[in-house]
Amino acid sequence: MSGINRREFLGVGAAGLGAAAGLGFSEVARAAPMLAPRVSKASFARLLAEMRGVVGDAWVYADDQGLRSYKKSYTPDPQLQHVPVGAVAPQSVEEVQAIVRIANHYRQPLWTVSTGKNLGYGSATPATPGQMVLDLKRMNRILNVDPDLATALVEPGVTYQQLQDYLDEHKIPLWLDVPTIGPIASPVGNTLDRGVGYTPYGDHFTFQCGMEVVLPNGDVMRTGMGSIKNSTTWQAFKWGYGPYVDGLFTQSNFGICTKMGMWLMPKPPCYKPFMIRHAEMSDVARIVEAMRPLRVASLIPNVNLMMGAAYQLAMFNRRSDVWQGEGSATDEAVKKAAKANDLGMWNTYFALYGTDESVAAIEPIVRGALTASGGEVLTEKEMGGNPWFHHHATLMRGGLNLDEIGLARWKGNGGGLAWFAPVAPAKGDETARQTALAKEILGKYGFDYTAAYAIGWRELHHIIALLFDKTDPAEEQKADTCYREMVTRFGEQGWASYRTGVPSMDLVAAQYGQVNRDFNKLLKNAIDPKGILAPGKSGIY
Ligand SMILES: Cc1cc2nc3c(=O)[nH]c(=O)nc-3n(C[C@H](O)[C@H](O)[C@H](O)COP(=O)(O)OP(=O)(O)OC[C@H]3O[C@@H](n4cnc5c(N)ncnc54)[C@H](O)[C@@H]3O)c2cc1C
Incomplete structure (x- = not known):
């Protein structure tokens, strides 16, 4: 012990x-x-x-x-x-x-x-x-990219940019799937924290295959097929034999990952990005109801993002451009600024991938469902020059940019940002309740509802960026208190975080129950x- x-x-x-x-x-x-x-x-x-x-x-x-x-x-x-x-x-x-x-x-x-x-x-x-x-x-070698199997084996210090440069240099027609700060982040770090991106390969741990891990006693273990003598299938088959252990090394402190395998997506012949614009904050439930069947059936194959207008405005604006009043920015102020930029209160981004024929066959089905939800269906033709459309069109093909880093400057150069990321099933009523609760708590402390939802397969990640001025100690304390209230009150409704920051790891772990904590401690x-x-x-x- x-x-x-x-x-x-x-x-x-x-x-x-x-x-x-x-x-x-x-x-x-x-x-x-x-x-x-x-x-x-x-x-x-x-x-x-x-x-x-x-x-x-x-x-x-x-x-x-x-x-x-x-x-x-x-x-x-x-x-x-x-x-x-x-x-x-x-x-x-x-x-x-x-x-x-x-x-x-x-x-x-x-x-x-x-x-x-x-x-x-x-x-x-x-x-x-x-x-x-x-x-x-410093451990930043790309150890292998197999163009036939569409797999890669990398060390932890490799960045998404480095891997993209390698694919470009070797003219390998495979796509990465990147988080929105891809150029400076790593596939290994992101996957081990169970991060997400926005192509059909968006759930990164699902597309991880094989690890090498230094255990706390200094031994080196390879998972899956990696420990077999003369194995050629380490990056091709995830499960190996016996208990599947890769998950034990994600969001945990059981080992140090020194190599990780991942699957890459073949570049499709046809890629078509879309944006659905909804005018009202209250549209949030009906967007999810329209989107869920399309996601569950994989007619829409990628992790799509329903972006709240305030989050989007924060990427390229300072708060004072949108709101100079007391307390949280009002919906009216946000709506006005969004409209001036051709955005609605919710802007949902997804894409179709395949051949010209398969995309042409699916497009009318998704257009029908999303138009019925009250949204305007927009494409490159209408939104081509719009910087937010460009940002998401880039992300959904695994392209790299750092547009979103601007969020941290919403309240000045202080760089205060804490992600609160509760998960819920992809159901409209839960979305509406989550949005109302988030707005209530953030409003109590005078913070803005700068938020988005990522629709995975059957679940929603509610991604709330708590933006504050970290140069002001009083505001930093207030942000900490607000964050803890969100974790606690969302937890009471059954909505716990899928991932959290270092200040709130105990708080979130407690919500998953004592038996789970005891089991983790036993392993530890x-x-x-x-x-x-x-x-x-x-x-x-
Ligand atoms: C504006 C903005 C947008 C963002 N967008 C996204 C997004 O779209 N998707 C997303 O998932 N995240 C996003 N993030 C959060 C985060 O920046 C990314 O997830 C990023 O990839 C994590 O940093 P990293 O890759 O350097 O991982 P690291 O910081 O290196 O690692 C993350 C954690 O994993 C564990 N870990 C790392 N390496 C190892 C190892 N070798 N062995 C064992 N444990 C290890 C550690 O606990 C570490 O704290 C965003 C952040 C910002 C500010």
């Missing part, structure tokens, strides 16, 4: 970051990080020296300057609980194994990131104080008895 509990990891009672609460964003970077519960100053100095011996002096960071980028995060952290104490960047699996052995010896917790761009969920910052970031950015104690890997990730210690 690790015997380490949440109280110890949060350093309750210890002098350190807790005492520094109340500092603004710029001061966070200067705050002196707190050591992990069982690590003394002297042993920390020794373990840094040993790690330097493994990776070289240049790749261990423990000073203010070196840690600056690792401390940066959009999420609220009024109590300064999410500040790493150091970082180490190995270049090979062997170096990862050596670091893990040192960490075990000194009981130094490690928080693994691939490219560390988990923006709005905590970036590279850990769930508890005293952790060192294990940064895998068996696999990682000293609690070395990412304590607090998904509420697991």
Whole structure:
């Protein structure tokens, strides 16, 4: 048994970051990080020296300057609980194994990131104080792309941009599926946090195939067909034999993924993007009712996005362009600004993929259903010059851009953003109730309903961007309180998050029940008895 509990990891009672609460964003970077519960100053100095011996002096960071980028995060952290104490960047699996052995010896917790761009969920910052970031950015080789099977095998530091450049360079006609900040993020990091994109391959974990994992004792394990001698099917067959374990390494702290296989989509001969424009906030339920049968039957094959107007406006505007009054931006103000940009209150983006003939056969069916929902069906012909249409048309073919990063500047350059992402079944009445509840809670704190829904196959991800000014400590505290109220009150209705940021991992884990938490703890104690890997990730210690 690790015997380490949440109280110890949060350093309750210890002098350190807790005492520094109340500092603004710029001061966070200067705050002196707190050591992990069982690590003394002297042993920390020794373990840094040993790690330097493994990776070289240049790749261990423990000073203010070196840690600056690792401390940066959009999420609220009024109590300064999410500040790493150091970082180490190995270049090979062997170096990862050596670091893990040192960490075990000194009981130094490690928080693994691939490219560390988990923006709005905590970036590279850990769930508890005293952790060192294990940064895998230097392990960035594309190990294989098989054009016939349409598969890839990559290391954690590979970005979507790097993989796209490889496909372009080698003229391989395969598409990626990217999150909206694809150029700077990694397939491995995104998939391990069960992220999404917007082609038919949008549910990334579904299209993952085979992993290599360094276990907390330093052993290297390959999942699926990867551990078979002379195997040629590692990226072709997901399940292997016996218990299927890949899921255990997603949203967890049971291992360090050092290689991951993924399936890529063959470029279709015909690709046609659409936008459905609905005028009223209250249209939200009928859009979902119209869309669900089309998604369940895969007539519309991609993860589609129902974008709320305020979210879209925030991509390319400052809040003061839309609303200068007190409290949340009103629907009237948002509607007026949306209209001026050819947007409705909800703008739903989807695409058809196939041959000219198959797309021509399906188009009238989807047009009929979506027109009946009261929406205007628009295409490249009508919306070609519109920057939002262009953004989504790019995303739905796996194209890369960073348009959405503008969200973080809605309230100035402070960069405050926390994603709240509850899931619900794709049913209109639940959507309407979720929208009303979100608007009520955000309104109570004066924040805006900058939100979208992603319609997966049978479920909705409600993607609420809580946008705040992180340079203002009072607003940061308010954002933290508002976020917790949303988690709690949505949870009471049965709507828990599919993924959450480092400040709220315990809160969300509690909603999934004690038996689940106990089971995770049982596994954790068996696999990682000293609690070395990412304590607090998904509420697991
Ligand atoms: C404007 C904006 C738009 C966004 N749009 C999307 C979107 O469309 N879809 C989406 O999914 N997300 C989106 N995000 C959230 C996030 O930025 C992405 O999911 C991003 O891909 C995650 O960062 P990363 O790829 O660098 O992963 P990392 O930050 O490296 O990893 C994510 C988490 O996975 C775990 N992990 C990472 N690597 C390993 C490893 N090798 N072994 C074990 N555990 C590991 C860690 O817990 C880590 O915290 C968006 C964020 C912003 C700000």
